[in-house]
Amino acid sequence: MQEYVAGIDLGGTKIYAALSDEKGSIIVEEKVPTRSENGIEYVLNNICSTVESLQQRAGSGSRLKAVGIGAPGPLNPETGMIYQAPNLECYDVPLADYLQERLKAPVLVENDANIAALGEFTFGAAAGVHDLVYITVSTGVGGGLILGGKIYHGISGAAGEIGHINVDPSGPLCSCGSSGCLEAAASGTAIARRACRLVQEGRGREILNMAGGDVENITAEHVVCAAAGGDAEALVIIKDAAGMLGRAAASLVNLLNPAMVVLGGGVINAGNIFWNPMKEEFHRHCLKKPLEAVKVVPAGLGDKAGLMGALALAVSAGSLQDH
Numbered sequence: 001m002q003e004y005v006a007g008i009d010l011g012g013t014k015i016y017a018a019l020s021d022e023k024g025s026i027i028v029e030e031k032v033p034t035r036s037e038n039g040i041e042y043v044l045n046n047i048c049s050t051v052e053s054l055q056q057r058a059g060s061g062s063r064l065k066a067v068g069i070g071a072p073g074p075l076n077p078e079t080g081m082i083y084q085a086p087n088l089e090c091y092d093v094p095l096a097d098y099l100q101e102r103l104k105a106p107v108l109v110e111n112d113a114n115i116a117a118l119g120e121f122t123f124g125a126a127a128g129v130h131d132l133v134y135i136t137v138s139t140g141v142g143g144g145l146i147l148g149g150k151i152y153h154g155i156s157g158a159a160g161e162i163g164h165i166n167v168d169p170s171g172p173l174c175s176c177g178s179s180g181c182l183e184a185a186a187s188g189t190a191i192a193r194r195a196c197r198l199v200q201e202g203r204g205r206e207i208l209n210m211a212g213g214d215v216e217n218i219t220a221e222h223v224v225c226a227a228a229g230g231d232a233e234a235l236v237i238i239k240d241a242a243g244m245l246g247r248a249a250a251s252l253v254n255l256l257n258p259a260m261v262v263l264g265g266g267v268i269n270a271g272n273i274f275w276n277p278m279k280e281e282f283h284r285h286c287l288k289k290p291l292e293a294v295k296v297v298p299a300g301l302g303d304k305a306g307l308m309g310a311l312a313l314a315v316s317a318g319s320l321q322d323h
């Protein structure tokens with residue numbers, strides 16, 4: 001009988017699920033809208049029916065060995081309980097138990113940033129690298145640590161919150177209540193917010209043009225486009241955000257001496273206007289020894305990192321069972 005595992009990347013807007021073999025080769029995959037506005041019961045059912053429909057497509061002669069799922073944190077990977085995921089409007093949800101009962105296979109849960117790090121470690125840019133820092137910059141800034149070949153969770157499962165490293169005590173207020181966190185200063189949301197302020201002060205013409213003349217429409221992508229076209233004001237915004245990311249990465253490298261820093265998320269597509277100032281600040285603040293040993297590379301799996309990490313997690317659950 002053919003055996004396979006299921007991986008699920010549960011996001012605020014979409015559920016991305018796949019079945020794969022033990023090597024992570026995908027057999028069938030599917031993306032469906034999460035529809036979190038319908039409530040958590042609906043979302044849980046939606047996850048299970050997506051996996052069930054994949055199972056049907058894979059054929060009846062096969063057996064589901066294990067399930068891995070990445071969900072917006074914070075959560076407890078040991079109990080598989082999501083404490084709080086505001087995007088999904090759910091609190092204290094026994095995610096693993098629910099899925100286990102319905103799908104009749106062991107279920108492992110990880111937060112989305114950790115699982116993306118696991119994906120890059122198992123199948124992506126950091127394959128075979130046992131000590132790595134993964135940082136993803138999109139609407140927010142997330143991160144995961146793989147140390148000694150394993151996800152580092154910390155004592156209460158909250159490790160890897162790279163977005164809340166303080167880069168500027170007098171900086172903007174963060175969603176966590178502190179001010180000057182990396183996320184508040186360098187995320188896509190922060191970049192767009194700074195550009196909006198500029199436009200409201202009567203500057204940032206080129207950025208405003210990119211957004212079709214409507215300040216409400218401005219996103220980080222518009223700022224990147226304006227900067228790529230040589231606009232000086234947009235370049236300063238990107239340079240500042242990249243520099244803060246570089247400084248935070250340097251602190252992590254000085255602390256952990258990893259072999260690799262993997263950068264993911266939309267911002268890595270900005271090219272040299274982002275990478276050059278990031279690397280400049282990174283080099284300036286890194287100590288010599290860890291700097292000599294570390295490689296800073298773009299993520300290799302794109303928006304599949306979470307899914308591939310979920311599959312890797314499921315494979316590890318499956319092989320644990322065998323022993």
Ligand SMILES: [Zn+2]
Nearest residue numbers: 164174176181
């Ligand atoms: Zn914060």
